[in-house]
Amino acid sequence: MRTALVVHAHPDDEVFATGAATSVLSAQGWHVVLRTATRGVWTAAEKLPVACALLGIDEWDWLGGTDRWIDDGGANGPHTLASAELGEVAVEIEKTIAQFSPELVLTVGSDGLTGHPDHIAIHDAVRRAAQQKPCRALGARLRAKDVRAGQQLVQRLLPGEKVGSGHVVGCDDDTPLEKISGASELQRRQALDQYYDGLGTQELSDLITSYESRGDGLLLRAVFDVSGWQHDRFEVLRA
Numbered sequence: 549m550r551t552a553l554v555v556h557a558h559p560d561d562e563v564f565a566t567g568a569a570t571s572v573l574s575a576q577g578w579h580v581v582l583r584t585a586t587r588g589v590w591t592a593a594e595k596l597p598v599a600c601a602l603l604g605i606d607e608w609d610w611l612g613g614t615d616r617w618i619d620d621g622g623a624n625g626p627h628t629l630a631s632a633e634l635g636e637v638a639v640e641i642e643k644t645i646a647q648f649s650p651e652l653v654l655t656v657g658s659d660g661l662t663g664h665p666d667h668i669a670i671h672d673a674v675r676r677a678a679q680q681k682p683c684r685a686l687g688a689r690l691r692a693k694d695v696r697a698g699q700q701l702v703q704r705l706l707p708g709e710k711v712g713s714g715h716v717v718g719c720d721d722d723t724p725l726e727k728i729s730g731a732s733e734l735q736r737r738q739a740l741d742q743y744y745d746g747l748g749t750q751e752l753s754d755l756i757t758s759y760e761s762r763g764d765g766l767l768l769r770a771v772f773d774v775s776g777w778q779h780d781r782f783e784v785l786r787a
Contacts, residue, residue: 553650554582555611555641555674557629557666558619559592559599560743564768565661565688566654567603567739568731569780573652574604575730582608583644585629585637585670586619595742602739612640622664629673630665637673638680645681653678657687657783662764663715671785678786686782689725690771692718698771705756712767719783729779736777740769 552573556562562570562582570580582605587593600608610616617629617637624630629637645653655674660667671687678685695718702711719725740748746755747769759766 551579551650552652554654557670559588559596563739567736569728571604571731580605583611585611599739599742602735629669638676641677653685657689685785690718694775697774701770711762725781731778733777
């Protein structure tokens with residue numbers, strides 16, 4: 549059986565960054581394994597098992613063991629991925645690659661998808677590990693034109709309000725990207741709901757009246773609405 553290893557910084561990254569891809573690979577008969585480096589914030593870790601089941605992820609665990617690194621909301625304090633030595637994180641990924649011998653490794657792209665420092669750290673570590681333990685590796689990216697369309701959609705509904713961190717920009721529209729498509733839109737939406745009630749399935753025009761956050765999650769929801777929930781795009785980290 550072909551194995552795909554997915555490596556992320558936080559619970560919910562498996563939905564936002566690679567949710568379509570894991571669903572498609574699972575439907576094609578791949579064994580999909582997830583390693584998540586931190587428990588995230590609040591009760592995110594409790595939501596992970598259900599989200600994984602919806603996205604076709606067969607098994608998951610913590611990268612480097614429980615609480616090896618923490619998520620402090622992007623403050624870059626001690627014990628976060630962003631503050632860790634790159635080699636330390638890469639070694640744990642190398643061990644996981646050696647354990648499962650994946651044909652494919654998925655993570656976030658070079659911009660961390662949202663610019664989050666932990667995301668960028670996990671991308672850098674996966675890239676290094678894929679060189680030491682050679683395997684094909686892809687990093688999830690957004691296209692700039694899709695981000696712009698998502699921003700325009702949000703602005704029509706929330707005129708004058710700032711939504712997002714400003715770090716979700718996407719790559720140049722002519723950047724070569726690989727596309728994995730054909731996932732269930734509903735299951736990805738439901739997986740997102742596990743973390744944030746209604747963020748996946750509620751109509752966006754209704755959601756903005758009940759969803760208090762104006763962060764990157766809301767912006768990404770709008771981007772998926774305009775660009776499609778059924779696919780993910782990737783830059784090649786190692787062919």
